[in-house]
Amino acid sequence: MDTHLKDGAAPVPGDYKSDVKPIWCPGCGDYSVLAGITRAMAAMGLERHNTAVVSGIGCSSRIPAYTSVYGFHGVHGRALAVASGLKLARPDLTVLVFGGDGDGFSIGGNHFLHACRRNVDLTYIVMDNQVYGMTKGQASPTTEADWCESKLTPEGPGVNPIQPVALALSCGANFVARGYSGDPNEVARLIVEGVRHPGFAVIHVLSPCVTFRPEQRSWKGAVHPYGREPTDDPAQAMRAVLEDDGFGLGIFLAGNRRPFHPAVAATAGIAEIEEGFAV
């Protein structure tokens, strides 16, 4: 139920869950990501009323309804823009953004590029299942070139998948990490680090779509710790990412770019501005 955090009591993940039952398929990786998110919120003790989650459209973008903080469930691909506007207008809020690989890198690709380079203080959790779940199984920008299960691309998409982590690094994201939904505690840790790190944080979470890509269950055996300490040097992080097999988990970059924020203190009243028009 939508109760308030009790004064003094340490928050628990359940405080950040809504009572809405997810529409996801049984076994969908996004359940565990949601668990990681609420654990992270509890670990940080976020105030619910000062926290906002923003998403686009897709299975993964349903997350706002399943949390008990403020949320904005928008249209396909625009989550980062909505969140950027919100954070710039309300720097006092903690703003997290959620979505899928299609939402983030296909229709929202341009916003991803610019969110990375703009470096607004947001945390973006992108749930990558290398498929469009919500529209029932089409190739996404992270799908392998030879994946032939979609009716739209029966011969396979035939084009190389993009590499979200490398893309984020090359566009200037200030914090870049990878998690796996099968390990919600690690997801929670990465989110906490991402939120605490100033600037735009990208957390790429491998989150299997058991319905349209049942073979992704094997990711459980493929993932491994990335195994190095986070660096603040994007070039070093990029070398490590290119050497990685795509299943390495951990923080690749914790950079030190200054977050983008225009000044907000008023220095003039309207009357003064109006005087400029008088003849």
Next chain:
Amino acid sequence: MAVDSVTIALVGSGGAGVMTAGQMLLDAAAAVGWYGLMSRSSGPQIRGGEAAAMVRLSPSPVHGPGDRFDLIVAFDWQNVERFAAELPLSADSVIVTDPAQGAVPAVLAASGARIIEMPIKELAARIAGGRVNMVGLGAVAQTVGLPRAGIDAVIAKALGKKGEAAIQASNAGYDAGAKEAAGWGLGLELAAPQGTGAVRWNISGNEAAGLGALKGGVRFCAAYPITPATEILEWLAPNLARTGGTLVQAEDELASITMCLGASFGGVPSLTATAGPGLSLMTEAIGLGVASETPVVIIDVQRGGPSTGIPTKSEQSDLNIAVYGLHGDAPHLVVGPTSIGDCLFTAQWAVHLAEALQTPCIMLSDQSLGQARAVIDRPADAPFTAGRLLAEGLDGEARYKRYADTPSGISPVAIPGMPGGEHTADGLEHAESALPSSQAADHQTQLDKRLRKLTAFDFGPHWAEIEGEGEVAVVTWGSATGPAREAVKRLEAAGGKARLVAIRLLAPVQPAKLAQALEGVTRVLVVEQTHGAQFHKFLRAHYDLPGSVTVFSRPGPLPIRAREVHEALLSLI
């Protein structure tokens, strides 16, 4: 005998400084108490190339361009053919030309206008640091009888920083031009200023729109540059910062509008400005604003369309997309300013309405309002500011219903930061609780509610500007109002009678109010600047127009002139 309006064009290529001269002329006229309007025309080149500053001056407020040019001063004739159609002349017109620049182009000479030769370049060359535009300005000032005090004030203001030598050169150029013109005897001296006593402003429509937005309470703007809307952003950038707001140059229009929705969800009144192509890109997200009930103002400074059309010239042809462009049943607000000064009022009202009704408001300005500059009486202060109905008594006991089905249709909103109001705003159809729902009853309830909040709202007298009386009515909107108003005034000056109804609130429609405004009318003239008579069809779809209806509709880029409307009106009398 003094005249009560003079229309002047200063023509020349890039380096001649026609825009500066036009601007100084308008400023100087304003300084001595006249009113005026300046629009500009230039070719498709980015910088330099052919250009004209078009200025109309009058002792009383100016509503639109003159019927024809009384005086053209040409510094050179480079490519003037490209916009000769924008320079209507008659046998009563005067062309001042520098013989060193060759003959007056045939397209203009064919008007039969009187041609006066003046060695502009040579006169300027005789002065150290002399410039042709000041020589031209002096000739124009002499011709219209501009008191010297006007130009003194303007030169001091414009050139103060450049030092004494620059001021002296400008004065000498001005005097040389004035001396030449002293003997012309053109009879174009303007009547003395009437002096309403009001404080007067020199402002462009785009600046006025920016100011209106600020006055309405806008403190966030995200936008992508596009002609002819960019000046709104350029004006807002420093002025939002001064008032504690933020402007972001977004990566595209999809980001612009959705950033605004995000900021507005955060409780900060937000605005974006664009032109036709950008509005097309925004329509999906404007629907998101409707469904999620997030206020936002979109100023569309219309230009010739479709596609990239004629970016630097005016038209009113985005009406259809503004009213009908959203998918689904998506009631929203559409307003149109009726003059340069009214861009202020309408933008301020738009912010107020969007916030009060928690829905997007599209304001349809256009190039001819936005990029023109006028001397106007300082607009009266309007009481409209942003005021969102906030949720109260959020104790966390009962679940907060973001989309509560209230009698007014307006649901009290909780803003992030308000404890107990946590909810997810959603573009998916939802129940009153804000939870996604695809149930028929919820869809019906929310559609009804979103429509009701617009239809039940009292928009007061501002839905239209209504003037005059009689059995003939001119029904118009937006920038077509200026020439229509002038046409009605001309008819009245000749003893005729007509009503003017300029609709400011295009959506939601106000059938009862228009019916009242047109009571007793037997003939209607619809005036608009489109090729497909969009406004006429819009009226036909939503209103009962009395008696016989005549349509004056033609596309841009040439501005609608009062003469055209007057002729159409006379044919109805």
